[in-house]
Amino acid sequence: MVYYGLNLNTAMLYGNFYINFLIFVMLEVVGNATLWLTINRFGRKRSYIFYTTVGGLSCLSTIFTVNYLRKDLQIVTTILAMVGMLFNTAGFTTLYFFSAEIFPTLVRNVGMGTSSSLARVGAMIFPFIADTRHLVPGSTGVAIPLVIFGGACLIGAGLSLFLPETGSKMLPETIEDGRNFTLKALQDKKGKIQKNEENATISGSENFI
Structure with missing residues (x-):
């Protein structure tokens, strides 16, 4: 308006x-x-x-x-x-x-x-x-x-x-994620995903070598 x-x-x-x-x-x-x-x-x-x-x-x-x-x-x-x-x-x-x-x-x-x-x-x-x-x-x-x-x-x-801050945070995917957006559990989930991606990248590099 x-x-x-x-x-x-x-x-x-x-x-x-x-x-x-x-x-x-x-x-x-x-x-x-x-x-x-x-x-x-x-x-x-x-x-x-x-x-x-x-x-x-x-x-x-x-x-x-x-x-x-x-x-x-x-x-x-x-x-x-x-x-x-x-x-x-x-x-x-x-x-x-x-x-x-x-x-x-x-x-x-x-x-x-x-x-x-x-x-x-x-x-x-x-x-x-x-x-x-x-x-x-x-x-x-x-x-x-x-x-x-x-x-x-x-x-x-x-x-x-x-409202919660959304910048540089893992965005909610499900309704439950939306309810827990400000909770530490959802952000820990982001940390685990990033850690798994880093491990996968390191493992791929080692296999390539």
Whole structure:
């Protein structure tokens, strides 16, 4: 919802519509390139929480710039929305990696398909969220959709705290593995598999010699 909402929200921001839209498109490229520097170094979970938290706070901050800055400084509101777009783009893409690795192999296709379908539901309800700007008179209404997006980002970041980190770990294959994903037993299983592969490699080398 937030990703598509920010993409389609450019018409309500201050400044030239066409320039704003061009910058938003360029920020998508930068956001998708940035995540490659973090998801392997800091993990999927930390990266997602960081991106969505910063993006959410940027969107929430627009309520202050709209109400307390002069009209000639409202470009700051647009800049904050662009920062939110940059980090939410990175978070949205990171979520695809994160989700695919959390679902067990047995239900990964079904899980990803269901998640993707629900994400499109968020895109469908965006026009109704955009109309909330008419509920509050004056310039404050411009920030209402962005505040809703920011709140949704922070809720998503908070809920992801309950999910396990998937980076550099053995992915679950069965439903039981999914339930025990954070347990030491599953990671010990990975260690045994790696050890067996190493032994097999060493034995093959010795036979070759």
